[in-house]
Amino acid sequence: MNTNKKTAVDLENPKKTARIAGLLYLGVIVFGVLAEFLVRSKLIVPGDAAATANNIMASEGLFRLGFAMDLIMIACFLFLPLVFYVLLKPVNKNLALLMVIFVLVSVPISFISMIYHFGTLQLLSGAEYLTAFTTGQLHAQVMSYLDLYTTGVSIATIFHGLWLLPLGYLVYKSGYFPRIFGVLLMIACFGFLIQAFTFFFAASYEVITYPGAVVMIIAEFSFCGWLLIKGAKIPEMKS
Numbered sequence: 001m002n003t004n005k006k007t008a009v010d011l012e013n014p015k016k017t018a019r020i021a022g023l024l025y026l027g028v029i030v031f032g033v034l035a036e037f038l039v040r041s042k043l044i045v046p047g048d049a050a051a052t053a054n055n056i057m058a059s060e061g062l063f064r065l066g067f068a069m070d071l072i073m074i075a076c077f078l079f080l081p082l083v084f085y086v087l088l089k090p091v092n093k094n095l096a097l098l099m100v101i102f103v104l105v106s107v108p109i110s111f112i113s114m115i116y117h118f119g120t121l122q123l124l125s126g127a128e129y130l131t132a133f134t135t136g137q138l139h140a141q142v143m144s145y146l147d148l149y150t151t152g153v154s155i156a157t158i159f160h161g162l163w164l165l166p167l168g169y170l171v172y173k174s175g176y177f178p179r180i181f182g183v184l185l186m187i188a189c190f191g192f193l194i195q196a197f198t199f200f201f202a203a204s205y206e207v208i209t210y211p212g213a214v215v216m217i218i219a220e221f222s223f224c225g226w227l228l229i230k231g232a233k234i235p236e237m238k239s
Contacts (some may be wrong), residue, residue: 014087014176020141021083022227024212027076027225031069039066049143055067056142057124067118074110077103078227081163088170099166106159113152116145140195164219172224176232184219191216 039062045051056063059104081103089096123130130138149158164185191212198209 011014014234017083017087017233018176018227018230018232021080021087022224024076024080024083025220025224025227028073028080029220031073031076035069035073036067039063039069044146049139052122052146053120053139053142056120060121061180063121067114067215070117072112074107074114077110077160078107081167084167084170086173087176090168091170091174095166095170099163099170102159102163104168106156106163109152109156109159113149116149118146154196157192157196157199159160161196164189164192174232176234177226177230181219181223181226184215185223188212188216188219 040204043052043055043059043066045055081100085100089098103170109234123138123142123145133141168180168182168185168187168189171177171185172179184230193215194212195209202208
């Protein structure tokens with residue numbers, strides 16, 4: 001029969017906790033997508049340093065906005081696993097901790113990468129000490145900084161993928177959510193890993209990352225939506 005006793009998870013209001021996770025996940029998705037497709041895709045011209053530098057100088061406010069959105073996205077990602085830890089540690093505390101560790105490795109790499117992102121503005125600031133460089137040299141350095149930023153993001157992507165493996169397993173085993181989300185998240189882990197390793201070792205074969213990217217989008221977007229709308233359903237304890 002059912003008892004009136006509540007588990008530790010019940011006392012922490014799992015539905016509310018899940019919705020907080022949903023809001024943070026939404027922040028990661030929305031600010032990340034906007035920074036990439038509203039800003040960088042509009043300003044950065046692959047292989048053309050001069051055009052990229054001119055675009056940034058002509059739209060400095062937009063570039064700074066993209067930088068701010070990225071910082072918000074990373075901050076949301078920092079707190080997201082901590083909320084999931086509260087929700088999922090009763091399922092398996094060690095795996096919940098592993099999930100947090102992967103994100104705590106990823107986040108500093110992302111923040112360091114943002115230094116190179118912002119550094120492009122310093123190179124284009126017109127400061128007197130920069131007169132030692134020709135315009136062409138400055139533009140080349142801008143492109144180099146953006147490439148270093150992308151490299152850092154790709155390293156962080158490895159750990160962004162790895163955190164989804166314990167998360168997906170915990171989601172699958174918890175019974176708090178439909179198990180399909182756990183399966184999709186675990187598959188998405190390998191999509192991120194393929195994306196990262198393709199960048200470093202087989203850049204000309206980017207096409208192989210497309211199926212994984214589709215799964216990544218479906219997994220994270222749908223799970224985020226479920227968290228926001230449905231929250232989490234904790235199975236009742238029986239005796």
